[in-house]
Amino acid sequence: STPALAITHISADRMIDVETGKVIEAPVVTVDGNRITAVTANGEVPEGAIRLPGTTLVPGLMDMHVHLTGDAHTHGYRRLAVSSVRSALTGAKNARISLDKGFTTMRNLGAGGYADVALRDAINDGDIPGPRLFVSGPSIGITGGHCDNNLLPVEYDAVGGGVADGPWAVRAKVRENLKYGADLIKLCATGGVMSKGTEPGAQQLALEEMQAAVTEAHNRGTTVAAHAHGTAGIKAAIRAGVDSVEHASFLDKEAIRLAKKHGTVLSMDIYVTEYILSEGEKAGILPESLEKERRVGGKQRESFRYAVEEGVKMVFGSDAAVYPHGQNARQFSRMVTFGMTPLQALQASTINAAELLGKQEDLGSIRVGKLADLVAVSGNPLEDISVMENVQFVMKDGKVFKNTLKNF
Ligand code: ARG
Numbered sequence: 001s002t003p004a005l006a007i008t009h010i011s012a013d014r015m016i017d018v019e020t021g022k023v024i025e026a027p028v029v030t031v032d033g034n035r036i037t038a039v040t041a042n043g044e045v046p047e048g049a050i051r052l053p054g055t056t057l058v059p060g061l062m063d064m065h066v067h068l069t070g071d072a073h074t075h076g077y078r079r080l081a082v083s084s085v086r087s088a089l090t091g092a093k094n095a096r097i098s099l100d101k102g103f104t105t106m107r108n109l110g111a112g113g114y115a116d117v118a119l120r121d122a123i124n125d126g127d128i129p130g131p132r133l134f135v136s137g138p139s140i141g142i143t144g145g146h147c148d149n150n151l152l153p154v155e156y157d158a159v160g161g162g163v164a165d166g167p168w169a170v171r172a173k174v175r176e177n178l179k180y181g182a183d184l185i186k187l188c189a190t191g192g193v194m195s196k197g198t199e200p201g202a203q204q205l206a207l208e209e210m211q212a213a214v215t216e217a218h219n220r221g222t223t224v225a226a227h228a229h230g231t232a233g234i235k236a237a238i239r240a241g242v243d244s245v246e247h248a249s250f251l252d253k254e255a256i257r258l259a260k261k262h263g264t265v266l267s268m269d270i271y272v273t274e275y276i277l278s279e280g281e282k283a284g285i286l287p288e289s290l291e292k293e294r295r296v297g298g299k300q301r302e303s304f305r306y307a308v309e310e311g312v313k314m315v316f317g318s319d320a321a322v323y324p325h326g327q328n329a330r331q332f333s334r335m336v337t338f339g340m341t342p343l344q345a346l347q348a349s350t351i352n353a354a355e356l357l358g359k360q361e362d363l364g365s366i367r368v369g370k371l372a373d374l375v376a377v378s379g380n381p382l383e384d385i386s387v388m389e390n391v392q393f394v395m396k397d398g399k400v401f402k403n404t405l406k407n408f
Contacts, residue, residue, distance in 0.1 A: 007032050008398070009049035012376055015039070015057040018350045019365050021343045023382065027057060031372040034398035039366060052376045052393050052405050058346060059365050060104025060373025060396060061388075062353035063328050064267045065225075065246055065317030068094040068108055068133075069115040072275070072324045075194070075284040077151060084113025091119035094325040095130025099401055101326050102375040102391035105132045105353065105363060107317075109186045109225055109246065110139035110147065112161050117181035129401060132373075134184055134357060136225065137177040138162030140170060140213060141188030145204040146227060150196040162186075167212035170205070174216040185217045187226040187242065190233030193276070193292045194285065194322065200229035200296050201250060203236060210240035223358070225267070229296060231255055238264045244356060246317060248307070249300035256310045265356050267317030268304045270338060271331035273297030275323035301338050308339035315356050316349035332381075332388040342385040372398040376405075 008031045015027035028045055030038035045051065069091040074082055082090070091111075098106060108116040116135035123130035138161035141147030148160040164173040174185055189205050191198030198204070205213075210226065217224045218241070226237035229249040237245055238258045244265040248255075259266060276285060276293045307314060316335070318328045335345040354364025362371045376393035394402040 007037075009046045010052065010057070010374065010393075010395070011045045011049050012052040012055045012057045014380065015366060016343075016346060016382065017365065018059060018343070018347050019367070029057065029366060029372075029374065031395070031398050034372055036366060036368055036370050036372050038368060050393075050400070050403065052403075055376035055378050055392055055405070056380050056387075057366060057374055057376050058381065059350040060363070060375055060394070061102045061329070061349050062105040062316065062363070063098070063103050063318050063320065063349065064107045064244065064315040064353050064356060065109050065269060065319050066098070066106050066325070066328070067110055067319070067321035068098065068106070068119060068130075068325065069111045070321035072279075072283055072321065075280070075322075076286045076289075078284045080151060084111075084115045087112065088115035088118045091115060092122065092128045092130070094321075095119060095123060095128060095133075097326040098320070098328065099129055099131050099394060099396060100391070101329060102377070102388075102394050103131050103328060104373040104375070104394065104396040105357070106134070107184070107225065107357070108133055108135040109227075110136055110162075112138055114138075114180050114182075120183075121181070131396070132363075135182060136184050136186035137180060137182035139186040139188055139227070140164055140173045140177070140205075142204045142209075144197065145188050146190065146192035146195040146198045147186075147188035148195075150198070164209075167208050170209045170212045171216045174213050174220075178220055178222065182222075184222050185213055185224045187213055187224060187237070189226040189228035189237040190230040192227060192229065193296055194289050196286060196288065200292055202230055203233035205233075205236075207236045207240055210237055210242065214241040223356075229300075238262050244315065247300065249296050249303055251303040251306055256307060256312055259307075259312045260310070263313065265313045265315050265352070266307055267315045268300060268307070269317055269319040269331070270301050270304050271334050272319050272322050273300065279323075301334075304335075305339040308344070313352060314340075314344075314348045315353045316345070329388045329391070333386045336385045342382045345385055346381060
């Protein structure tokens with residue numbers, strides 16, 4: 001049975017139209033069921049409206065790189081003690097935390113045992129609160145690579161769920177992930193910081209393997225996100241046709257040119273370095289990972305500035321799980337420090353992300369006809385982007401999940 005449609009009005013001090021950068025004063029947003037049906041400025045506030053004085057309305061936030069099924073206190077060898085089933089429940093906790101901070105849509109890029117698929121389905125079934133999730137299942141990568149499990153010696157037979165060598169094996173993995181419910185594909189194009197025995201600068205999946213993955217994924221109407229720190233791996237991933245490059249730490253002129261030419265989106269997690277270098281040791285992060293982070297973090301921030309200056313398309317991606325869920329929004333102020341305007345940082349986490357997902361008809365801005373995913377922050381993020389850390393109101397799909405200003 002269809003639930004009865006309920007009309008809700010929401011009023012705030014101002015609203016940011018992320019598509020144009022315009023600020024709408026004293027907006028009233030009308031929501032009918034789960035869709036936005038009207039947006040007015042300086043109008044009468046209808047009786048019964050949800051009043052959010054002192055706040056700015058922005059579209060529901062979108063983080064394009066998280067691992068909800070992981071926690072920042074299970075790094076390194078601690079991870080081995082956590083089953084996929086247990087990690088799905090960790091995901092339930094972190095989905096709620098993320099939604100409470102205004103993230104109404106997320107891409108979950110890499111989870112063992114399809115714990116992310118179970119989590120997405122539980123949220124969509126209404127069993128637990130959480131963001132709209134687009135999930136990848138196990139990340140696909142080479143034997144011994146960033147997306148394998150390299151923590152144990154041979155007699156334990158520990159192999160990551162997404163390990164595949166050779167174009168056909170990679171195609172088979174893509175098919176398997178789609179079979180078990182993945183929405184998109186995550187590849188590991190280079191080594192990484194957090195994995196044992198891998199080098200962030202070194203390419204891992206070969207060009208041919210990534211081409212195979214992209215062909216298979218695109219044929220099936222889905223997208224590919226590639227983890228890549230090193231320059232060669234970034235370029236190979238772009239040439240293979242991936243939709244987004246994650247981390248993108250060591251960019252050069254040609255990598256930037258290729259990204260622009262292919263329309264590849266960059267998702268650069270430039271906050272997390274601060275957490276790894278300050279809290280990482282206590283959190284059980286391997287000493288070799290701390291050493292690698294010292295070589296990667298600063299370069300990644302320089303690359304971020306370069307990519308912004310060159311006008312490469314960027315989305316907000318945090319890699320939350322490496323650092324605690326709920327702190328995602330700390331990255332906004334770093335994005336501004338390293339070259340974005342506050343509006344660009346907001347666009348990265350809304351309209352650009354919606355486009356990357358192919359959901360620009362439904363998500364990414366507060367426009368008539370779109371789904372009612374709305375967030376209110378106290379203050380004005382165009383003046384001080386760090387207010388994105390102070391979310392007072394969250395509506396997802398027309399339902400209010402948080403309202404700290406209820407008494408007005
Ligand atoms: N998951 C990524 C990796 O292990 C995290 C990189 C974090 N560091 C950074 N500077 N973004 O490679």
